Each structure stands twice: as C-alpha cells, then as structure tokens.
Amino acid sequence: MRVRASLGTLAVSGLVRIKMDWPPTTAYLLQSSEGGCAGTCAFCPQSSSAGGGGDLLSRIRWPEVELRELVEGMRSSRLVRICVQTIIKEGFEREVIDILREIRGAGIDLPASVATTPVDVDLLREMRRLGVTHLGVGMDAATPEIAEAVGKPFRWEDYLRFAEEALEVFGPGSVFVHLIFGLGESEREFADAMIYLYSRGLQVALFAFTPVRGTPMWGRPSPDLAGYRRMQRLRYALSAGVPPGEAREMYERGRLPEDRRALLTSGCPGCNRPFYNESPSGPIYNYPAAEAIPP
Ligand code: SF4
Secondary structure (H helix, E strand, O other): OEEEEOHHHHHHOOOOOOOOOOOOOEEEEEOOOOOOEOOOOOOOOOEHHHOOOOOEEOOEEOOEEEHHHHHHHHOOOOOOEEEEEOOOOOOHHHHHHHHHHHHHHOOOOOOEEEEEOOOOHHHHHHHHHOOEEEEEEEEEOOOHHHHHHOOOOOOHHHHHHHHHHHHHHHOOOOEEEEEEEOOOOOHHHHHHHHHHHHHOOOEEEEEEOOOOOOOOOOOOOOOOHHHHHHHHHHHHHHHOOOOHHHHHHHHHOOOOOOOHHHHEOOOOOOOOOOOOOOOOOOOOOOEOOHHHOOO
8 A cells, every 4th residue: 555654754663764853753654645635725745636646744754665675664763653644535534544454464563643624433343442542633723714725625614523522532631623823814813713713622732833835825835933922832731731711821921931932843642743733944943852942
C-alpha cells in the first residue's frame, strides 16, 4: 500500500538523507490519491481547488512511499507517536483501518493519532481498538462563516458535533480540534472559538495560516505574529486548566501568563510538527522543542 509521509518522517525512518536540527517526534503519514483530496479548502495544496495530488501539505513535502518500507524504517527510529492524516477520496475510511492494521501487523505498537474530517462513530471505535489514542479534527476555521468562505467540505457545526462524539469514544483530553489562525477571522473570533471548544471539553491544536503557491489563498499574508502569540498563550492557559471564563478575562485584560511553553507546537502528546507553518529562517510560529526557543 502506498501512502505519503512528511519528508522529516522519511528522514528519521532512514529513507532519505536530509540535515535536520529538529527532527519530528511523530511519524506523519498522509493518505495518497492521484487527484488529491476531494475537499475544496482554499488554503490546502492537497485540495481539488488547488489541482490536488501534489506532494505538499502546508509548506512541507510529503513524498509517496511503500507503507511496508516506511514501517520497517520506523523500527529503528526514536519516534514516540504515529499520526495518520486522511484526505477525502472513495474508500478513505477503510484505508485508514488498513494502514493501522499494517502498522500493528508489523509489530509497531507506538500510540497513534488520526487526523480526519467527520466519519462514522463505529469507525472511531475500530480505530481505538487499533491503538489510536487521540483524534485530530480538521475543523480549521474558527467560525461557521469562515468555514464556508474557505470551502470546508462540512459545516462548522458538523465538525463540532463530530469532535464531541469522538470525545465519547476516546475520552477526556484526547480530541484535538485543528484550528488555523489567519484565515480571515478576527482575533477576537478566534479567541472565542478556542474558549468555546475548551468549555466543551475539547482541546485545540493551533496552526498558523501558511500561504502556499498554487492554492486559491496564495498571496494572502501570513498572520500577525503578536496576535498568534496571544492565541498561543490563551490556548496554553486553557490547556493548563484555567477555567474558560477566567481565561477570557485574562485575555481581555491583556493579562495572559507569559510561559515559554506556550510557544511550543500544540497537539497530541509527542506531536511537534517541525517547521510545518514556517520557514526555519522565521518568523517561527510553533517551536518544535523547548531548546529551540530563543532565550
Ligand atoms: S495534533 Fe499532531 S499528532 Fe494530533 S492529530 Fe494533529 S497533527 Fe496528528
């Protein structure tokens, strides 16, 4: 079976040679399809609106590889998690299960995550039986209006309902809603979305909009770094257990705690997504390790 894997994942698995100061700690796999993803997200190079089928996702290259070969290489790596990211194509739901089965069949027992659009809850249960401990939900947009404007394949409310269903399957703390800052929402709307999601028991994995050549949103600016830092600090406070109402007050008064750990990549345990949203030359939105944060 062929899948895509991020270049960093191929490198830590010994399949390509590149120099990396900050290697990924999670193996990132992406489903592959000749035409790319049937979704039409205007920011995504995998989507049919960008022609699809190229090997970019955000600014990262994801070459195709034989899954068997990749799994072999993962054996001798220092990876701590596997993340399988779906695209929309015929049969993608069964293929995720096949990918997980092949990984488990090869004796790799690392905890796994799946990042997906809404799927049937029975499929989530099957994933769980195959060692999926955390789920990523590709909501991306902070508001229903932005979801529509950027061409998300489901309504914002559908992602929310799905994330809440997933919480029932995977348990508290294990569902990360992916949100992209800078798709056209106001900072306040973004803050409200995060506060709301945490009030529902969900977590947020924070991304910065990354303009990619060939997508309809190419040419739009990357988000303001100061605003992104505020969102990181707000997310960090919420994830550390500050009650949503209190976190809102801290945000409104400009009193969010300054903790360097807020600048780290957010998401499932062990997910560091090195340079997913930024060039290593900066500005850096998400730091892949504490040691990478300048003093
Ligand atoms: S937070 Fe990271 S590991 Fe979790 S689903 Fe998202 S990309 Fe995958």
